[in-house]
Amino acid sequence: MRDHLKFILNGEVRRVDKVDPTATLLNYLRDSQGLTGTKEGCAEGDCGACTVTLTQHAPDGGVEHKAVNACICLLPMLDGKSVTTVEALQGKAGQPHNVQKAMVDQHASQCGFCTPGIVMSLHAAGLNADRLDGETAPDILAGNLCRCTGYGPILKAAEALGSKGEAAPVRSDLSALESLVGEDMTSGETKGRRFFIPTRLDQLDTLCADHPEATMVAGATDVGLWVTKAHRQLETVIYLNQISELKTIRTGDDTLWIGAGVTYEEALPALSKHWPDLGELVRRLGSKQVRNTGTIGGNIANGSPIGDMPPALIALEASLHLRGDRGRRTLKLEDYFIDYGKQDRTPGEYVEGVEIPLPDKVDRLRCYKLSKRFDVDITAVLGCFDIAVREGQITSARIAYGGMAGIPKRASHVENALAGQPWTEATIRAAMHEYKHDFSPLSDMRASEEYRAKAAQNLLLKYFLEMQGDRSQTRLVGLGSNLS
Amino acid sequence: MTGVGPISGDATPSRISGGVRRSVSHDSALKHTQGSALYVDDIPTPLNCLNVHIALSDRAHARILSVDLEAVRGAPGVVCVLTASDIPGSNDVAPVFGDDPMFVVGAREALVQCAGQSLFAVAAETLEQARHAATLVEIEYADLPALLDIEAAMQAKAFFEEPYQFVRGASESAISDAKHQLSGRIEMGGQEHFYLEGHAALSIPAEDGDIVLHCSSQHPSEIQHKVAGMLDVPNNAINVQVRRMGGGFGGKETQGSLPAAVAALATRLTGRPAKVRYDRDDDMRVTGKRHDFRIDYTVGFDDQGRIDGIEMDQAARCGMSHDLSLAICDRAMFHADNCYYLPAVTITSYRCRTNTVSNTAFRGFGGPQGMVGIERVIDEIAHHLGKDPLDVRRANFYASSGTASDRNVTPYHMTVEDCVIDDLVDDLVASSDYHTRRDEIRTWNENSPVLKRGIALTPVKFGISFTVTHLNQAGALVHVYSDGSIHLNHGGTEMGQGLFLKVAQVVAEEFQVDLDRIKITATDTAKVPNTSPTAASSGTDLNAMAARNAAKTIKGRMIQFLAEHWSVVPSSIVFDAGQISSGAHAMSFDDLAHSAYMERVSLSSTGYYATPKISWDRKAGRGRPFYYFAYGAAVCEVAIDTLTGENRILRADLLQDVGQSINPAIDLGQIEGAFVQGAGWLTTEELVFDAAGILKTHAPSTYKIPTISDRAPDMRIHLWDRGKNREDVIYKSKAVGEPPFMLGISALMALSDAIAQARPDNAYPDLGSPATPERVLMAVEREGQK
Ligand code: FES
């Protein structure tokens, strides 16, 4: 077992001993490395000022580059990986990197505080040789807030870069990463607080048995905020991101398996392929940076009432696979959520993956996420619909909502009012009256109770109308959307 | 270019690199992209630097009965706890009225007046320690009834001053005599600045107990004066430096005094350097915001929609103290007319005192709120008459400059001499294809049951000058070194708007040297004293003039020297592209600098400028508060989802009169950024306070400024090519910082248009702001529809 972290920072190997189990990468860079080019704008993963590029082994054996938010990236997540900050971009003789040059040429900085983060988002895209143009850039940059420019010049810089991004020299990255590979588990302890980074599920099982009270962290896009916002001290932390067994995506005959450690970004292609709306939901729920670390398992496991995945997965009749030292069990995803803050998971149990039935012929899933802003906003109301119709009759209706109760919840009365009825606007309008039996939503800073109640009903009508035509006539989308 | 010329005037682009009228990149652009541009929190701190955390109240209004700080003092890492009883001078960080206590704990009157108010501070070795220690305080409160919103304050008549009025003509009879009458109300929310860099201050002890402060502030002189007053030392004991801010937008005009004073006090008490840096949540809780407003109106008008008389009551939520609210509310009144002549008018302003954070300057400084009021009135008149709102707007425009009409006097009795809005709007109507698109949208909507589109053109006329007249002055300091390199300093601050660059371009033009010969330096109260805030869009107008005057003084001495040296008449000496010549004589600028130095000619000068022509009698509500007006207009096309209220800007055409631009790229950047910020204010950005007066939206997770994907797919932004400043403003340019913010109003009016078409009845949409999906849906579905 290795008792220290080892990673690469701007090309140099760093060994870090006595790591605080929840130290953030941003504080490490700014406070102890004097790398102040990476900025703090929010410390909650919502502004992108702290964006850095993370280089790691890719599932295909190569390497991949990810823009991530350093503010909620916890140091142990870097073990065995490589981090590049804005300071390392310019050439040896100080010549600006392509991205930097494009930004200067297009007048894409004003106050400059958001700029390093934007540069790094574009840098990561370039390394992956991602297509950069007017269509892709809005999604790549949706997690980088800029208050000064209005974004036009930034978009122009991205377009000017086009495919000029320099695909990374894979070989040297690979060998650098290889040099970090050590034992099969890293752990650390400081002042009685400790962390573990297992690489296999059997290790995780043992750790769970020994430390049932431990906090499990996958992408830290939620737990990171417990640290940076709620200022909580976590005593024992188990990091899941090195366990490749949790990262499988498998398409079976009639189900899709997504391991709990699969990031949103990794799941996106498979989800979009089968359910375009689910893909768009995932795209909208977090910025590229957040999707690069946040996991689907994490979104479910913590039972966060604002998680966007559960309602969609419930509408799709997904099942959840839990595992622990006492073995495995499977339950319907909707049964996992018992009450606000309460899930059907015992200490020592963890989410292994989720299994989603594939659409039989046509994809009927529609997900309507209502929020004040299209991209990167927490849902006020999320309605997910999967209604099957045969010969003009509704044969089954699965409808699940987020934001309408303390947990993701099905609209059972509405479903019942639809089942067996003719697929007509009259049926829909009648069913809209049933909502009051399913939900009594609350008011909060995202929306009032009245709006939630009204909009939730309207979404059913929207679904009905949308199934008659194409989405563009019934839906508004942001620039970054995949749907068009 | 000749050496002796008018102070300002046309400049033909010369052969130097980076003179005026060039789209030079921001001076720090490369550093921004490399992460090497330093902000306060990036400055390497001395080893023993303390970190100070300010504890904020979570009560809106309460008397403090007792405070126990023992556990705080004893917490690990704590070096000292700062309360009002530690303050040697005055416990105040207010800009004008002395009503913003630095700390409540230890104050003579221990009264909490809003949630988010500074109670006390903890200085510790690390920020985490300071923050943790602050949570250990035990405070016993007696809660008091709190006034939380405009309605409550209006009911209680809780005002900072008697309602203030502009009156011209007999509005009441003009309204009742008019053919049509309308009355209504619009409520608009406030706005968080959300500068990307939060407030920060680093205090470093110097000799004699002096203190050097590095701040993120638009007003270093005010910080200097407030800190000196707090420490009870003369102003000369405090030096404030500001290299740059990561955004300001007015949010760093007065709000930097608290963190600076707290850091300075920690230094005074411990002798150690000290830093205060708000995290985002604290920043949003403790700092003031744009004022939310409620405007009630009654208007009388004719069949064309031409206004005969109007009365408007503007009520603003000022918060717990004055801050700059009186001037902000004044500016809302100054812009209650926008581009429209109001023949008989009464504007009454209520400055509401509430138990919420003290609202402050924000780009436009009340102007946007005043303007939304009148745009709303015009929109409703048009709806009432079934007319295109653009026709009603045009029917009411002030008379164009140079026409004989007397429809050119504002409600505050200033004659509008420079009105160009008619011409500018003509150009925009043509370039945006407004009329065709408006018709197409109406046809499109008939076939689109769920989505509806809307379009609107709104104009802007924004008064340029501080309405507090004495602030309209600036100083600069220019040195030419003996190698010909130049050091430039002035009282303006750089917050991303490109001020430093524009001033440097002007100085380069004056000396006829390349821009890179000029070193741009941090704003420093030790170099230029008694400066005004960088605000009111006046940064370039004032500071470039002052810097140019400094350069002219040095240049005059150089000319004098050369005239003697070469035995030529001074007027024959020409500065051109790094060369100075007269007939057959020639010398490079660098050689000139060296020769002049050798002949003991002073190559350093201050420069000063005060805006001419302005005067304002506040009591009488009369005068010429503005040197000139900046004009602009925008056409916005939007779409709404009538089932969810979601909405989206589809296209925006912006046209702004910046006079003759000193740097077109910088000006275009200001216009685009301001428009997006203005549209954000009116659409996605919503501040939510709970029933106890606690702000619930204090981070980007809950407060939503526009992101890149909200950008209109089609944006067309232009400087008005007919624009020219008729006044003697630097190179005939016009101010650009604030005016285009109000181009964003077109988004709200376009939404109103879309909603009107979504309603089967003919009721007016009555849309307030921000137009979140919720407000839009409610406006679509409001009673009376079915
Ligand atoms: S600091 Fe805002 S995302 Fe990290």
Ligand code: FES
């Ligand atoms: S340039 Fe200021 S926030 Fe982007």
